[in-house]
Every structure is written in C-alpha cells, then in structure tokens.
Amino acid sequence: MLAYLFKRLLLIVPTLFGILLLTFVVIQFVPGGPVEQLVQEMRGRGGAGGEASGGAVREYRGRDGVDQQRLDEIKKLYGFDKPAHERFWIMLKGFARFDLGKSFFHHTDVWGLVVSKLPVSISLGLWTFFLTYLISIPLGVAKAVRDGSRFDVVSSVAILAGYAVPGFVLGVLLLVLFGGGSFVQWFPLRGLTSDNWAQLDWFHKITDYLWHITLPVTASTVGSFAVMAMLTKNTFIEEIRKQYVLTARAKGLPEHQVLYKHIFRNALLPLITGFPAAFIGAFFAGSLLIETLFSLDGLGLLSYESVLKRDYPVVLGTLYLFTLIGLVTKLISDLCYVWADPRVKFDKQ
Secondary structure (H helix, E strand, O other): OHHHHHHHHHHHHHHHHHHHHHHHHHHHOOOOOHHHHHHHHHOOOOOOOOHHHOHHHHHHOOOOOOOHHHHHHHHHHOOOOOOHHHHHHHHHHHHHOOOOOEOOOOOOEHHHHHHHHHHHHHHHHHHHHHHHHHHHHHHHHHHHHOOOOHHHHHHHHHHHHHHHOOHHHHHHHHHHHHEOOOOOEOOOOOOOOOOOHHHOOHHHHHHHHHHHHHHHHHHHHHHHHHHHHHHHHHHHHHHHOOHHHHHHHHOOOOHHHHHHHHHHHHHOHHHHHOHHHHHHHHHHOOOHHHHHHOOOOOHHHHHHHHHHOOOHHHHHHHHHHHHHHHHHHHHHHHHHHHHHOOOOOOOOO
C-alpha cells in the first residue's frame, strides 16, 4: 500500500507538468491576448479579443497612435518581453511555492480572487452535494426494495424528467414562476443576501440567506438526483440477489437488519468511493449558467471571464490549483476502496 501511495504521489508531478505545458503552448497561439486588448483600448476601439485577432495587432509594430516604445512598455508590464520558455519556467517556480501570480485585469493576487469567489461556489456546491446524497441514497434504497412497484415507476419518471431538464432552463422557469416573472414573487432575483444583510440579527441573516439560495440550489440539484438514485437502486438490487442475503434471511434475521447491516456496506461501495471527488468538486464545480442567471459571482463566472479577457495568470493559476486538487482527490477515492472493502488490495499480487 505504501509503495502504491508513493508511486501515485510521484505521478502527480509529471501529470501537472504535462497539463500546464500543453495549456501554456496552446495559449501562445491564441489571438487577442492582453497586450493586444490593451493596445486596442488605447486606440479607442474597445479591445475585444475577437477584434484584436487580426494580424496579432499588426505584429506589434505599434501603429495607429501607439509607438514602439509604449508597446514595449506594455509587453514588459505583462511579462511578454521575455521568451516563452523563460516565462514558463518563472510560472513553474511560482506554482511550486503556491504563488499563482497576479491577475492582469483585476490587479490582485489570483489566490485572493479565488478566495473571494469561494463563498458563492461553496454555497451552491455544498447544498447541491448534501441534498443529492441525503435524498438520492434513501430514495434509491426505497426503489430497490420496492422494485417494479408503482412507487418505483412514478419516482423513476419524476427523477428522469428532472434529469432531462437542463439546470439553466429550470432556473428560468423558477424565476418566471416564483421570482416575480409572471406569477408570484416569493424569492429574490439575484445575490446570496439582501443589501441590509449586515444589519440583520443572526436569525434573520440565516433566513435571508436561505431565502436567496433556494432557487439556484433547486435549479442545480434536481438534475443530480437521477444518476445517484438509479446507481444506488441498481447496486442494492445486485446485492439483494446474492447468496449471503438469502442465507441471512434463511437464518431468520429481520429484514431491516439484513438490509442495513449486510447489504448496505457492500452496496454503497461505488457511492463511497465517489464521495471525495463529489465533496471537493462541490467547492469548484460551480455552474456558469446558474451563476449568471441568478447574478452570483462565483468561480464559474470568474473562469469564463478570465478566458474571454485572456487573463492568463487566472486561467493558468486556477487550472494548476484545480488539477492538483483533482489528482489528490482521485488518489483519496482509490484509497476509499480499501477503507470500504478490506478485500481490495493494490499490491502486485
């Protein structure tokens, strides 16, 4: 086990290096970078990435009112006065110290940006995660026990209908019905809290927060029930049909004891092993469309805007951070197999 763990930890380094290298190389050929955008703004044309793509700002020759000296100063400001391999090496040294760099457009550290966006992403992600597990697992167990019954059929139709509706479409529907669109205005349209949230007492702060988060969490959660509930149902049905369950029932054990003492642990193995990835993903897997629809400034919106603005420190810094977390989480998921089922071994034999 220790040898396997050591090898997996060593593999993280070349994997991270390969991902960062590939992304960095691709970025070098993307038109409309930060230098081009700033030059276009100085020329008074608004500097969108698509406008700046023509000829890469005329090969940096500093025309249309931007002289070469000023152009060199802009390139030095963004660090583009150095060759690509030197910039890549500087970036790697910073990442090794967990220094993610400074945003070109927000003029602040990338770490600070990520931390400032986390409350929104945590609120959406954790509520989605806990509601999905707390509802889907008991629902899946109930469906497995009542396989083929009317309850099983009706619940399957309901969760599959929810799965078929995109979260963004459901969010629009919820706003129309309950956000003052065409019917009633029971919930606010935007934000996580009201403008006077700081002046409220703790009880009203909690209720105000829950009032704001209800619609976006509903829109992002409903589509998650189907996969987890059906996976739980299928794994339980598979375990129920095994010989050890028949033996336990033949010994006269109560049905609830057979279900929760003998079947539960084995059936939940696929769910437990995916638990770390789902939990960590709750922090960083914010939905761009949900955040945009409900005016929530989270990590999803930050990543999208960084790509549009060619804010390379934010793009590469968040990529490094999320990839590292993803690789470590994958390792923890593998180790959960051993914790959930001691029969699983990672040794060569």
